[in-house]
Amino acid sequence: MASKMASDDFVDEFLTCAICMRHYRAPKILPCLHSFCRECLHEWATKQQPLECPTCREPVRLPDQGVDGLRTNFYVNNLLDFAAAKKGAEPGVPCQAEKDAGNFHRKRHCPKHNQKLVFYCENCNAFVCMACTVVDHRPGKHHNPVEIATVAQRRKAELQGLLQDIDPRLKEIQDAVKEVDRKISKLVPSKEAATDQAKAYFRKLADLLQKREEEILSQIDEQCRADGKALQAKKEAIEFELAGLTSAQTFCQQAVEHGSDVHVLEVGNQVQTRVETLLTKEVDLESDWSEFQFVENLALVHVEKRVLDIFGGVKTNVDVSKCKVVVKPAVQGFKCVAELTTLNKKGRPCFTNSRAVKADIKDPSGKNVATRVLTKSRGLWEISYTPKVTGNHRLEVKVNSQQVTGSPFDVDVKGNPVLTIGQKGSGVGELSWPVGVAVDKDGNIAVVERGNKRVQVLNADTGQSLRSFPVEGEKPYGIALDSEGRFLVTSWGENYGLRRYNNEGKLLNTLTPDCMRSPHGVTVLKDGRMVVSNGTQKSCLLLQPDGSLIREIGKGQLQGPVSVSVDESRGVKFVTDMIAHKIFAFGLDGNLKFDFGRQGDNDGEFQQPRGVTTDPAGNIIVSNAGNGRVQVFAPDGTFKQKLGPVKGGHASGVALTPDGYIAVACWGGHCIELYRYM
Known part of the structure; x- marks a missing residue:
């Protein structure tokens, strides 16, 4: 088996990186099972975001360690070693490595004890040496070191089962490609036949139908192009799936037949995940194309009546x-x-x-x-x-x-606003001094009511009140939702704090760190960290999920911070300053990036800016308390559009709905208004 591998499969192409076109150097395996040089991937990752596999365009999510955290392709390394050994043999002398290429493997040693790796801790999914089983991976409740060969044999059996599942799927995809080819082969004859039919019919109509004839021929050509494009796209999509499955089959086959135990364990889970993903992926293999033809709709004796309506077209x-x-x-x-x-x-x-x-x-x-x-x-x-x-x-x-x-x-x-929700009152669906607003994962609007000291959740499409719950604190203000759908509500004044409620409104905990005295606006990052504007201290606080301080931002630069919003994709935190009548943009490292605005009523100017949020394109949306306007700015702070004034003339919190409307808390109007923009 080894000799066959050496003579038939061991080719330069298999050992060549598709990026640099040279032999692999420290080859790394992507989740799609394609391998590339570590340095090539480093360079590729710096040039392309989001990262895709250079070969199959499969999106790649790198581990926390980046490219270095990817699995090493030890099988390729072994073949490179084998190639070097074979090249170094004297002429006419049989190479021992060639006789036993299947067992030509680099030795793996424990980085801590420098001993040969002979065990695999199943609890930790890690290779360990004899010393490790005595110290760090002692057999017991938390560790289960097993000989590598034992675990590898089990993993090989699992991979062998996957190989058996690939064959029928491969045949199905290959048959689909043949079917598309068959239809493509009929496409041009179908076009030619339809064209001949149309020409024969329209020759009889002469001058009366000449314009219509040209129109029909144009439709036929366009239909042919559309169908051709569709069928070609379908073929490419099916061939893409075929290539992915074939590549996975080859990789899996090589791992089973030629991979060392270590290599099998290294890539086994990854191979299994990739193959199972491909096997369970729903792929549309039908081309849904049928031959088109020209159809006569009317006998020639009626041609003078309704030429454009009754004459044939492309079916x-x-x-x-x-x-x-x-x-x-x-x-x-x-x-x-x-x-x-x-x-x-x-x-x-x-x-x-x-x-x-x-x-x-x-x-x-x-x-x-x-x-x-x-x-x-x-x-x-x-x-x-x-x-x-x-x-x-x-x-x-x-x-x-x-x-x-x-x-x-x-x-x-x-007109704009497209919807107004609520009126002054304390009943269901009524609002009293709404100040903070946020949108949950279902697209519902959550609003903080200062007058009723509660949070009310409203349907953004109908305005119907879905539920409400009371909040603590003298002056509730800001609201945000974390990735688990929990509400975070700030309040300042007496009994101030940052309170976390579950989805049903039950108080979970209250955060009052020493660094926080007058919390107003709040936003939550994807990883659970929070940014809170700190009114009396004239700064913003970047907090851990437990409320502990990471860093203070804007101290000495902010005069009256109110609301905050973070554009994580661009690494920018925006703060409204109602005293400076500006918007400040900070990096999460605390450094000021830029600011924009001044006091006034012209475009791009502010009167006590309050709410702020960003949209997926990076546009910055700001509401004003002084004149009730909502303004939209480009990511660099350039003015783009204004909306309003809102009902009551005092715009407070703002949020963006999933369908692209701006939800504005109208403090004086005791309502929520939804605006279309851009």
Whole structure:
């Protein structure tokens, strides 16, 4: 077996890094089982974010140690050693390594005791030496050192079972590729046949149908391109799955047949995870394409009546009765969209040519509104328009000159704000001096009411009150939610503190660290750390989840910090300063990056800024107490847009809903307003 491996499989290509095209140097294995030089991956990771495998484009999430934390490909290392040994043998002298290439392995030693690794601690998933079993991995409740060969044999058996599962899946994917090839081979003849039919028909119509003939031929060409593109994309997608599964099979086969016990244990879990992921991954192997043809709709004797309506077109696989239209909320003066999905008889998304899809929208007076139809992906079309007035609009959608089910559709175009929730009071759904606002993982709005000293959770679509719970502290202010859905609420004045409540409103704990005296705004990072604005100390505090201080930020620079928001993807913390009438941007290391704004009522100026949040694009959204405006800024602080003024003229906390609306706590208006922006 070793000799066969040496003569047949041991080739330079297998030992060559796909990035530097040289023999591997310290090869590292990615989760997709592709290997590259450690230094090549280091350089690749600095150039590409997010990181993808250079070979299969599979997203890569590096361990905490980065590239160095990836598994080493010891099998490749062994082959490199074997190659070096084989190259060093004298001419005419049989190389001992070549005779036993399957057992040519680098010795592994314990980094602590410098002894040969002979055991595997199953509790710790670590290789250990004899000394380790006496000191750090003594057999007992917490450690179970077992001989490497024993564990490796069990792992090999598991990998062998995975290999048996791969074969039928490989055949299924290979058959799918052949089927797509078969359809691709028929694509051009189908086009040619349809073209010939159309030409024969339209020659009889001569001058009357010349323009229509050109239109139909254009549709056929476009349909061919669309189908060709779809089928080619389908083939590439299937071949991509085939390549991934084949690569995993090869790697698994090599690990089982040629890998050392250590190597099998090193990569066994990784191989198993990769193969099981590929085997359980749902892959659409159907191409859903059928031959198109030209269809005559009307006898020649009737041609003079309704030329454009009755003459033939390109018959596609779209079933108009199954097509679906989703009308999204529309706001006056903003780009609005509806989405059309073209489906075939099986109810699966399918392509069609752009001329087959028509959309028209009329405002309440019956005037046409300019529309644009664009294809977004397979079978998905975006119908966009910008309404100039509010009120009920009518959207008509046709595919292949036929109305889709439900057309025409009613579109209720709203003004801005699109929704106002609540009125002054203490009952369910009523609000009293709302100040802080946040959005939970379900898209519901949680608002802190100073007047009622409670948190009320509201449905962002309907405004309905879902639940509420009382909060402690004299002057509750800020609110945020952590990754577990727990509420963090600040209060200042008497009985101040940062309180953590569970999802149902039960008080879990109260944090009052010595460094905090007057907490206002609060935000929570993904890892549970918190940032709190500290009013009387004129700074912000970066805290551990238990409330212990990591560092104080902005001391000596802030005058009246109120609200905070962190853009973790860019490493920036924004603070509103109601006394300086500015927004300060700090790094989490405490260093000031920049600030922007000054007192005033012009664009980009502030009157006592209160709430702040950021959107996924990095835009900064700021609310003002002094003039009730909400302003939107680019990530560098450049003014972009203003909204409002809000009801009551005092905008407090702001938050962003999952569907892209700004939720504003209107202090004087005793309500929450939702605004469309950008």
